[in-house]
Amino acid sequence: TEAGAEREKPPKSVCVYDCRSENSAASARTIDIANMDHSSFLQALRQEFSLSTNETFVISTTDRGEIDAELYEELVNGKTLLLLKSMNQELPAATQERIEFLPHYHTLVQCGMYEYYASEGQKALPYAFAELIDNALSATAKNTGIRRIEIRLLFDESQGGPAIVVMDNGCGMTSKQLNNWAVYRLSKFIRENGMKREETGYVRPDPVPRSLNSDISYFGVGGKQAVFYIGQSVRMISKPAGSPDVHEFVMSKEDFEHKEMNKQEIYSGFIRNRKPGDYSHVESEEQFLQSIVTEEYGKESFTAVVITGIQQEHVTYLKQNFNLWTRELAHTYHYYIHGVDGNDKKIGRKNDHVSNIDIKISLFDRSPRVPLLMNLREVDNDMQTLYINSCVSTFEFKATGAGDSLVEGLIRYHPFLYDRETYPLDPYAASAGPLEDEDEDCIIVNSEARGKRPIFECFWNGRLIPYTTLSEFEWCAKPKKSGAVPLECYNRISGVLFANDRFQVSTNKLTFMDLELQLRDKGTIFTKMHNGQEQRVNIQREFTNWLKESHEHFDKQVMFQGFMGSTTRTDV
Amino acid sequence: TEAGAEREKPPKSVCVYDCRSENSAASARTIDIANMDHSSFLQALRQEFSLSTNETFVISTTDRGEIDAELYEELVNGKTLLLLKSMNQELPAATQERIEFLPHYHTLVQCGMYEYYASEGQKALPYAFAELIDNALSATAKNTGIRRIEIRLLFDESQGGPAIVVMDNGCGMTSKQLNNWAVYRLSKFIRENGMKREETGYVRPDPVPRSLNSDISYFGVGGKQAVFYIGQSVRMISKPAGSPDVHEFVMSKEDFEHKEMNKQEIYSGFIRNRKPGDYSHVESEEQFLQSIVTEEYGKESFTAVVITGIQQEHVTYLKQNFNLWTRELAHTYHYYIHGVDGNDKKIGRKNDHVSNIDIKISLFDRSPRVPLLMNLREVDNDMQTLYINSCVSTFEFKATGAGDSLVEGLIRYHPFLYDRETYPLDPYAASAGPLEDEDEDCIIVNSEARGKRPIFECFWNGRLIPYTTLSEFEWCAKPKKSGAVPLECYNRISGVLFANDRFQVSTNKLTFMDLELQLRDKGTIFTKMHNGQEQRVNIQREFTNWLKESHEHFDKQVMFQGFMGSTTRTDV
Numbered sequence A, B: 001t002e003a004g005a006e007r008e009k010p011p012k013s014v015c016v017y018d019c020r021s022e023n024s025a026a027s028a029r030t031i032d033i034a035n036m037d038h039s040s041f042l043q044a045l046r047q048e049f050s051l052s053t054n055e056t057f058v059i060s061t062t063d064r065g066e067i068d069a070e071l072y073e074e075l076v077n078g079k080t081l082l083l084l085k086s087m088n089q090e091l092p093a094a095t096q097e098r099i100e101f102l103p104h105y106h107t108l109v110q111c112g113m114y115e116y117y118a119s120e121g122q123k124a125l126p127y128a129f130a131e132l133i134d135n136a137l138s139a140t141a142k143n144t145g146i147r148r149i150e151i152r153l154l155f156d157e158s159q160g161g162p163a164i165v166v167m168d169n170g171c172g173m174t175s176k177q178l179n180n181w182a183v184y185r186l187s188k189f190i191r192e193n194g195m196k197r198e199e200t201g202y203v204r205p206d207p208v209p210r211s212l213n214s215d216i217s218y219f220g221v222g223g224k225q226a227v228f229y230i231g232q233s234v235r236m237i238s239k240p241a242g243s244p245d246v247h248e249f250v251m252s253k254e255d256f257e258h259k260e261m262n263k264q265e266i267y268s269g270f271i272r273n274r275k276p277g278d279y280s281h282v283e284s285e286e287q288f289l290q291s292i293v294t295e296e297y298g299k300e301s302f303t304a305v306v307i308t309g310i311q312q313e314h315v316t317y318l319k320q321n322f323n324l325w326t327r328e329l330a331h332t333y334h335y336y337i338h339g340v341d342g343n344d345k346k347i348g349r350k351n352d353h354v355s356n357i358d359i360k361i362s363l364f365d366r367s368p369r370v371p372l373l374m375n376l377r378e379v380d381n382d383m384q385t386l387y388i389n390s391c392v393s394t395f396e397f398k399a400t401g402a403g404d405s406l407v408e409g410l411i412r413y414h415p416f417l418y419d420r421e422t423y424p425l426d427p428y429a430a431s432a433g434p435l436e437d438e439d440e441d442c443i444i445v446n447s448e449a450r451g452k453r454p455i456f457e458c459f460w461n462g463r464l465i466p467y468t469t470l471s472e473f474e475w476c477a478k479p480k481k482s483g484a485v486p487l488e489c490y491n492r493i494s495g496v497l498f499a500n501d502r503f504q505v506s507t508n509k510l511t512f513m514d515l516e517l518q519l520r521d522k523g524t525i526f527t528k529m530h531n532g533q534e535q536r537v538n539i540q541r542e543f544t545n546w547l548k549e550s551h552e553h554f555d556k557q558v559m560f561q562g563f564m565g566s567t568t569r570t571d572v
């Protein structure tokens, strides 16, 4: 073997178990075969295991494939082999075969693909954006000034698009943090920060009203799921406060494929550290990227998530349904955008900046040349805005359970006025697709106010979890028989639940795992609240009183006679 | 550096970029620091970069942390460092920093945790088992005799439980295939089999009626999601046909934690190759495992998935809801278990073995000593069994679309007989939890037959996708006005759709991604089928005729007068 050393072949050795006889030791011998051909390998075996020249043997893989000249060439470094008397002999002692089982790169590239859809694709994109907004909200949580979050849809192909950029003026990432970003499933709870190998350093934020704590990350997957749902490549560009350097990292399907093809390490890559504004590495076709890099001058810290390889159907969807998906985002972040009391238009513009969070969307397309701009704060037809502005009275409560779990809750009354219910219609219901049941006509829905819709929308750390609703609690459910309050009043209430981080959500943040289970637990205590003060009263009685008063004060006329026949009522 | 070589330290080098001046080259120099202390490192730097003794410099991480004596000790092999004039200078040229971003082992260990629940946990476990049954069905697809699949719940702690074993007499796995099993997201489409580096070798099975092709895997995640949803450790034991060896591989949370703690390679492990029945490696407490290994004698091929570290709440659930979750499994695999025509009890036991698939569940508990045994074929109250046995007439069709996509469909008529609807009640509805709307009383539901429930349950490659239902198609929807067929007849139909592999399902196989979208596509053609023959007729007219005939032949009495007032009918 020494003779061929100058050829400088990559290291290659095999691990051979002698399995010929009952008494052979179970330990393997390593043979360096980097410089052997098939026949010298067979010779080396004879020598290593003192096989006499007339002794027959067979050398095979652990799957009993004989190492002939052809298979020999394909042996990879570290492979375990069996030395046998005959191919079908049984193993006298067990052998240990070293294997590698690195997750395939589809773990990252496909992680968002078959998750978000859930119900036939329609509303998936806003929830992918939401993951990126979540990250931006976390990053800007400690900003002292305006927290700027921008989603730019760069669909003008003359500028090198389509691309989507999500930018924030948050704390940015150090190179170490950017590396951590790329590690799938490395959550904040198990992460080391900085160079010292200390424990995670995650500090749970102090409780704040309605859990608007901006601490909206959990699994270490959201960003990756989102970008690979939206496109095929992401360039993370980030500058942490206090550092003169911008860090940049690209993760792309193409790059993974390239590494696999060339048998390079899949999960190894390069962060580019550079000065702000330096776009020397940017291809000239990628004009939009040059502008983004140019914007870096003078920013103390920021993060830009630049997604390319956008699926054409996403581009089409985002252009054609601009109002739909921006409304969904405005709904999701309603209380972040408008502040703890939400978008109450009666208060008016005096109270202008209750929130310092600006989430802006801009759509650049070839034509019209003027970009479409929207601040999510301007959206005034998301469900929460509709609920808040049609309500005349609110009932506040909280639910506390084991281990610090807390839900703040709110019920709103939407009165009957003159000739109609003021309970807002779901704007989605109106635009629903072909599946819409023909007898769920809009007008009928509204004439029943809430109808059979659940009462509560549910928020987690202040942001909407869109697929979990809660129909009611025992103490606010419509009773079997009409009592002091007419039954239809129970259809005039909407509600919101604000759960804190002691409740768990699914990886895609579309559903709660255990909200309802926990809230229905016997140990959960509901308390009426008034101006932030707990009130030691029977919540059901208080709720019923509130409902009765709301009805008496605010319902302005008896309902159109004949709408609900009394016959229907009596047999319930 | 040579002097210290005998100390045999692990290799450690750093990559230093000279960033002091505009003209410095952008390439890094590698310095071997395995045998240097901090001050000799600083000296080596001076030498390497020809720094004069009075020249000041600073050496830092890419996050601008000065490499002082303390940080120096913590440097890891391959780290990129910057040689700077001063700590805050900007980088004249970009530096490339090599990083590793191996997915965290939570990728595997938590992959099932926050996925299956979806709707507050209740029905999650049967769907985890379904993933393992899917795998067993694929593995036994080519069996010539009985395809045996067993789920054993070993809850007798005196035998070393709790453990859950899923066994099949399928083709088993070679050591290479077992290695592939462990690779997260390595789907059959991208896998190399055997030692030769040839292409995947995946062959799409030929079309079979109702797509009962047993080819129910797609993503390369199901087995891992399932086992780590159920427990914390899995031992895969498998013997491929034609090999004398059994291959065994353990993947466990504990093992991953251990490797992380000891800074060992996370995705490296050992397959044990041994003769059948050899349990020399099994701890004596694990009696149940000894028995399983002992059963190996004489089996030509098999796979056993042995799950331990079972969550106590799962044990409780499985014991207390035995009938519920076995019914759900019987429902999921109805057509695999009963054959292409399903569990039609009118045909009786003559037609006994339409299917050669036996799925058996056994529950071993300390008391009673006698295990609870059940063959899923015995379940006679799953929804499909109920539909099949209460129907009097069927309407067959198929839907074909772009790219080979095919859905076979069936609509069944459940007549009104004498004084009641025969449309089956959903057994779940009866046992539903606290959320159940009080006015959805069972009897009322049945008196409306199907009521507002969707018509179609949907199967993919022959197995149920439980969370996707399809309410109706245009041609079988209840018309606005009563025509030749009384409107209530539209409430007496149930349906099944059998989609082939050209439709996509979500990773957890709980929902279809695009079934409804594709079926509503203009390009999709619906054809009436009769005894396997296409009929070139107008499907809507044929369906209406069929419904009319079903009504006239099978509905045995007019409905209880007064049930649907004519006033209600006229204003629709």
Ligand SMILES: Nc1ncnc2c1ncn2[C@@H]1O[C@H](COP(=O)(O)OP(=O)(O)OP(=O)(O)O)[C@@H](O)[C@H]1O
Pocket (backbone or CB within 6 Å): A131, A134, A135, A136, A139, A168, A170, A171, A172, A173, A177, A180, A181, A186, A187, A188, A216, A217, A218, A219, A220, A221, A222, A223, A224, A303
């Ligand atoms: N805009 C950003 N600014 C600063 N840091 C960010 C930003 N986006 C992501 N990060 C960092 O990258 C990490 C990984 O983000 P990712 O969204 O993939 O997972 P996560 O937020 O930790 O968890 P989740 O799965 O709940 O989203 C974050 O925890 C955060 O440290």
Ligand SMILES: Nc1ncnc2c1ncn2[C@@H]1O[C@H](COP(=O)(O)OP(=O)(O)OP(=O)(O)O)[C@@H](O)[C@H]1O
Pocket (backbone or CB within 6 Å): B131, B134, B135, B136, B139, B168, B170, B171, B172, B173, B177, B180, B181, B186, B187, B188, B216, B217, B218, B219, B220, B221, B222, B223, B224, B303
């Ligand atoms: N019981 C079994 N017998 C033989 N091979 C099996 C068995 N279970 C799993 N395998 C092998 O391991 C592979 C991985 O299984 P796993 O369930 O994790 O993913 P998959 O079935 O490929 O895809 P999916 O995510 O759709 O389940 C399978 O494709 C199959 O080759």
Ligand SMILES: [Mg+2]
Pocket (backbone or CB within 6 Å): A131, A134, A135, A216, A217, A218, A221, A222, A223
């Ligand atoms: Mg996130």
Ligand SMILES: [Mg+2]
Pocket (backbone or CB within 6 Å): B131, B134, B135, B216, B217, B218, B221, B222, B223
């Ligand atoms: Mg599978």
